[in-house]
Amino acid sequence: xxxxxxxxxxxxxxxxxxxxxxxxxxxxxxxxxxxxxxxxxxxxxxxxxxxxxxxxxxxxxxxxxxxxxxxxxxxxxxxxxxxxxxxxxxxxxxxxxxxxxxxxxxxxxxxxxxxxxxxxxxxxxxxxxxxxxxxxxxxxxxxxxxxxxxxxxxxxxxxxxxxxxxxxxxxxxxxxxxxxxxxxxxxxxxxxxxxxxxxxxxxxxxxxxxxxxxxxxxxxxxxxxxxxxxxxxxxxxxxxxxxxxxxxxxxxxxxxxxxxxxxxxxxxxxxxxxxxxxxxxxxxxxxxxxxxxxxxxxxxxxxxxxxxxxxxxxxxxxxxxxxxxxxxxxxxxxxxxxxxxxxxxxxxxxxxxxxxxxxxxxxxxxxxxxxxxxxxxxxxxxxxxxxxxxxxxxxxxxxxxxxxxxxxxxxxxxxxxxxxxxxxxxxxxxxxxxxxxxxxxxxxxxxxxxxxxxxxx
Amino acid sequence: xxxxxxxxxxxxxxxxxxxxxxxxxxxxxxxxxxxxxxxxxxxxxxxxxxxxxxxxxxxxxxxxxxxxxxxxxxxxxxxxxxxxxxxxxxxxxxxxxxxxxxxxxxxxxxxxxxxxxxxxxxxxxxxxxxxxxxxxxxxxxxxxxxxxxxxxxxxxxxxxxxxxxxxxxxxxxxxxxxxxxxxxxxxxxxxxxxxxxxxxxxxxxxxxxxxxxxxxxxxxxxxxxxxxxxxxxxxxxxxxxxxxxxxxxxxxxxxxxxxxxxxxxxxxxxxxxxxxxxxxxxxxxxxxxxxxxxxxxxxxxxxxxxxxxxxxxxxxxxxxxxxxxxxxxxxxxxxxxxxxxxxxxxxxxxxxxxxxxxxxxxxxxxxxxxxxxxxxxxxxxxxxxxxxxxxxxxxxxxxxxxxxxxxxxxxxxxxxxxxxxxxxxxxxxxxxxxxxxxxxxxxxxxxxxxxxxxxxxxxxxxxxxxxxxxxxxxxxxxxxxxxxxxxxxxxxxxxxxxxxxxxxxxxx
Numbered sequence: 001x002x003x004x005x006x007x008x009x010x011x012x013x014x015x016x017x018x019x020x021x022x023x024x025x026x027x028x029x030x031x032x033x034x035x036x037x038x039x040x041x042x043x044x045x046x047x048x049x050x051x052x053x054x055x056x057x058x059x060x061x062x063x064x065x066x067x068x069x070x071x072x073x074x075x076x077x078x079x080x081x082x083x084x085x086x087x088x089x090x091x092x093x094x095x096x097x098x099x100x101x102x103x104x105x106x107x108x109x110x111x112x113x114x115x116x117x118x119x120x121x122x123x124x125x126x127x128x129x130x131x132x133x134x135x136x137x138x139x140x141x142x143x144x145x146x147x148x149x150x151x152x153x154x155x156x157x158x159x160x161x162x163x164x165x166x167x168x169x170x171x172x173x174x175x176x177x178x179x180x181x182x183x184x185x186x187x188x189x190x191x192x193x194x195x196x197x198x199x200x201x202x203x204x205x206x207x208x209x210x211x212x213x214x215x216x217x218x219x220x221x222x223x224x225x226x227x228x229x230x231x232x233x234x235x236x237x238x239x240x241x242x243x244x245x246x247x248x249x250x251x252x253x254x255x256x257x258x259x260x261x262x263x264x265x266x267x268x269x270x271x272x273x274x275x276x277x278x279x280x281x282x283x284x285x286x287x288x289x290x291x292x293x294x295x296x297x298x299x300x301x302x303x304x305x306x307x308x309x310x311x312x313x314x315x316x317x318x319x320x321x322x323x324x325x326x327x328x329x330x331x332x333x334x335x336x337x338x339x340x341x342x343x344x345x346x347x348x349x350x351x352x353x354x355x356x357x358x359x360x361x362x363x364x365x366x367x368x369x370x371x372x373x374x375x376x377x378x379x380x381x382x383x384x385x386x387x388x389x390x391x392x393x394x395x396x397x398x399x400x401x402x403x404x405x406x407x408x409x410x411x412x413x414x415x416x417x418x419x420x421x422x423x424x425x426x427x428x429x430x431x432x433x434x435x436x437x438x439x440x441x442x443x444x445x446x447x448x449x450x451x452x453x454x455x456x457x
Numbered sequence: 458x459x460x461x462x463x464x465x466x467x468x469x470x471x472x473x474x475x476x477x478x479x480x481x482x483x484x485x486x487x488x489x490x491x492x493x494x495x496x497x498x499x500x501x502x503x504x505x506x507x508x509x510x511x512x513x514x515x516x517x518x519x520x521x522x523x524x525x526x527x528x529x530x531x532x533x534x535x536x537x538x539x540x541x542x543x544x545x546x547x548x549x550x551x552x553x554x555x556x557x558x559x560x561x562x563x564x565x566x567x568x569x570x571x572x573x574x575x576x577x578x579x580x581x582x583x584x585x586x587x588x589x590x591x592x593x594x595x596x597x598x599x600x601x602x603x604x605x606x607x608x609x610x611x612x613x614x615x616x617x618x619x620x621x622x623x624x625x626x627x628x629x630x631x632x633x634x635x636x637x638x639x640x641x642x643x644x645x646x647x648x649x650x651x652x653x654x655x656x657x658x659x660x661x662x663x664x665x666x667x668x669x670x671x672x673x674x675x676x677x678x679x680x681x682x683x684x685x686x687x688x689x690x691x692x693x694x695x696x697x698x699x700x701x702x703x704x705x706x707x708x709x710x711x712x713x714x715x716x717x718x719x720x721x722x723x724x725x726x727x728x729x730x731x732x733x734x735x736x737x738x739x740x741x742x743x744x745x746x747x748x749x750x751x752x753x754x755x756x757x758x759x760x761x762x763x764x765x766x767x768x769x770x771x772x773x774x775x776x777x778x779x780x781x782x783x784x785x786x787x788x789x790x791x792x793x794x795x796x797x798x799x800x801x802x803x804x805x806x807x808x809x810x811x812x813x814x815x816x817x818x819x820x821x822x823x824x825x826x827x828x829x830x831x832x833x834x835x836x837x838x839x840x841x842x843x844x845x846x847x848x849x850x851x852x853x854x855x856x857x858x859x860x861x862x863x864x865x866x867x868x869x870x871x872x873x874x875x876x877x878x879x880x881x882x883x884x885x886x887x888x889x890x891x892x893x894x895x896x897x898x899x900x901x902x903x904x905x906x907x908x909x910x911x912x913x914x915x916x917x918x919x920x921x922x923x924x925x926x927x928x929x930x931x932x933x934x935x936x937x938x939x940x941x942x943x944x945x946x947x948x949x950x951x952x953x954x955x956x957x958x959x960x961x962x963x964x965x
Contacts, residue, residue, distance in 0.1 A: 160790025
């Protein structure tokens with residue numbers, strides 16, 4: 001079967017496909033999530049849950065509406081904690097995954113944007129359009145105050161263009177390098193002139209707008225900001241560029257241009273509405289094939305939030321989460337530069353990998369490496385007893401592995417985990433009633449999450 | 458292949474004490490204990506300092522006699538009075554004052570207009586071009602340092618080097634150290650102590666993953682796990698064995714370079730370090746932030762040089778700066794500058810032959826976007842570091858840089874090698890300064906082909922004095938500067954990979 005055709009063939013719905021789709025769409029899952037998914041069909045799970053619309057969550061505080069409030073450090077923190085909370089408690093919607101995807105696509109950094117209020121409104125934009133129309137989203141981003149500030153749109157005016165946004169709009173947001181010229185950057189910048197920001201509101205100043213004729217991507221006219229976006233999306237490269245990123249996000253990084261082309265055609269056929277493409281992809285044999293499973297390196301956010309969701313922790317230690325996220329290089333609202341986080345292998349290096357291990361150890365210990373208690377404590381015996389046969393050590397390891405690992409557990413690794421859990425005892429001696437059970441489970445969970453396999457989704 | 462079998466394959470039996478041997482043209486000494494990188498590169502180290510975001514070259518090295526500069530930069534231009542003068546035409550940004558003393562001592566080289574053909578103005582693409590050493594229209598997925606370490610350092614073994622092949626100070630890892638053939642060739646950490654604490658409790662796992670997409674990801678993660686466990690201890694040990702002797706500024710870059718100095722002086726055999734500082738993408742309100750960034754660079758680099766000197770390792774180390782591009786000649790309406798092309802860079806070190814290489818940019822002859830045309834290909838700098846600092850045979854350059862590039866006479870190789878007998882030796886010319894003629898004496902200790910050339914400070918060849926096979930003996934040649942203007946000239950004697958350079962002064 002040509003790989004492009006695998007996109008249109010519906011996958012088998014079983015425990016393995018349920019685990020795979022949960023892992024890739026929800027930043028981690030628990031046993032109840034697998035049971036819920038399997039209680040309905042793949043169609044229902046994708047269309048009625050993952051891709052369903054839900055109302056906007058409440059704002060993190062009234063400060064988001066106040067452009068004069070300059071308590072930026074505290075509000076940046078509040079905004080990040082609020083966002084973590086949405087990810088941890090997201091239900092079965094793809095929305096939060098897409099919000100993070102768009103944050104890493106239409107990048108802004110809070111330090112330059114200055115007011116976290118603006119980052120909140122940009123974040124809301126990503127949430128409102130999370131699975132919506134990509135052209136509309138791009139137009140909204142073009143006039144988004146955070147973006148106007150971040151890529152110097154507010155400095156872009158008639159007679160003195162600033163090319164920053166025009167260039168990144170095409171290079172990083174829509175077309176990709178090689179699909180436009182230096183002249184398109186310069187002419188596009190002229191068409192984007194005239195916009196500024198007052199507090200939290202964009203406004204247009206007609207005498208800063210360059211009303212002259214521009215020649216942009218082969219078309220000539222007195223173009224403005226909306227024309228620029230419309231013309232960009234007439235380029236064949238636009239759909240391909242976005243679908244390659246979606247492929248990266250949901251599949252893996254080994255590009256399969258055949259499938260990407262099929263996805264791109266589907267996106268064009270649906271006038272750049274995302275849902276049909278996401279629905280097709282998430283149900284497809286392409287997505288559910290064996291070689292995709294466990295082939296993605298978890299992002300720091302995926303790993304951090306994932307641990308919380310795997311252990312059913314609904315009120316995480318936000319301070320510690322944010323601290324570790326900074327250490328392992330994914331600070332929300334502060335991507336490294338306008339191209340965002342590179343992802344994949346870049347996430348894992350000799351600093352970040354040990355730091356990930358220390359984090360998972362700390363969650364199990366209930367204590368940070370500096371000795372301070374976390375704001376929550378796990379009860380591992382109780383947790384083990386939520387599985388169907390907790391007194392059978394081998395079955396318990398198998399069942400728990402299905403929540404924590406996407407990469408299949410080798411015989412060697414299973415043996416290692418069993419030895420760790422038993423800690424010298426015989427397998428028939430294992431009991432969750434043993435006074436040492438909690439300690440043994442601690443050793444077991446630390447070893448489980450220290451496996452290299454745990455870093456894969 | 459392990460270390461011992463490598464030695465056996467070379468036909469060498471390493472017993473007690475030391476054994477001298479040579480690989481290619483490079484004299485190396487193999488000690489029975491640690492046989493690694495440092496011997497292959499004669500203990501030489503390169504420290505790369507990446508200025509991310511595109512450093513504004515025109516406000517770094519100032520052409521203060523050029524009215525076109527001030528026309529293009531009405532508010533951003535650095536005045537002649539403010540500039541730190543390096544010559545009668547060229548100055549440095551005042552923030553770079555701490556580096557002036559190194560220039561005066563002949564240990565700081567400024568190389569003008571470094572860039573490449575058909576320049577790309579995307580940060581990401583141009584950074585990739587610089588890191589991968591590719592042509593502008595070719596995409597290469599690994600880094601030139603990674604390829605050097607994997608392909609050229611002869612005894613590299615990806616499983617077992619005792620010390621890391623390359624170190625990046627920071628908590629991300631650059632593509633510079635990647636090689637598609639063997640994966641990452643270096644490790645990264647923020648500080649030796651933190652690194653050591655991080656790996657406590659880790660265990661390596663040797664299950665071989667299958668050759669699938671997921672299996673290859675897993676293989677990568679396991680390698681990183683194994684590397685971090687293997688190196689954390691030795692790095693901490695080396696860092697703890699010495700103390701910085703200079704006072705560094707309390708900045709991110711200052712801390713990075715302090716760590717590098719400790720590791721070099723502590724005896725870590727790693728030949729390549731990467732350090733970095735970001736924030737150079739000055740599209741708006743450039744003046745203050747750019748001055749602060751250059752201060753941070755100058756103060757940290759000056760402390761580093763001083764420290765290396767006090768730690769008695771300065772003659773082993775060359776530091777080079779680089780940035781993905783310079784910035785547009787004409788300032789923009791936001792008091793900043795947009796993405797540009799060629800720009801100057803710095804080399805600093807005891808064995809650097811100081812001076813200004815190349816001319817001030819010709820601001821009357823810009824490209825279609827109003828950007829500076831390049832004079833030196835950035836890969837000439839890499840070629841220079843590889844051959845004249847790390848001692849790589851020049852005929853291996855294509856293995857690292859895709860093809861050969863002519864190196865520049867930026868690094869003196871006269872004390873090449875701690876132990877290897879030099880096959881030739883050049884002496885300081887006499888008289889010096891001279892007018893109009895001077896004599897250069899040199900000795901040849903092994904019959905070989907010898908090339909002796911004279912260059913201007915800009916790197917242009919003036920004349921070739923010798924180019925022939927010569928027998929063992931002492932030789933003497935005369936250089937007549939009668940038809941050349943006053944200034945600094947370099948006489949460079951070369952045989953294969955090994956080169957020595959002397960600096961000569963013609964004063965009329």
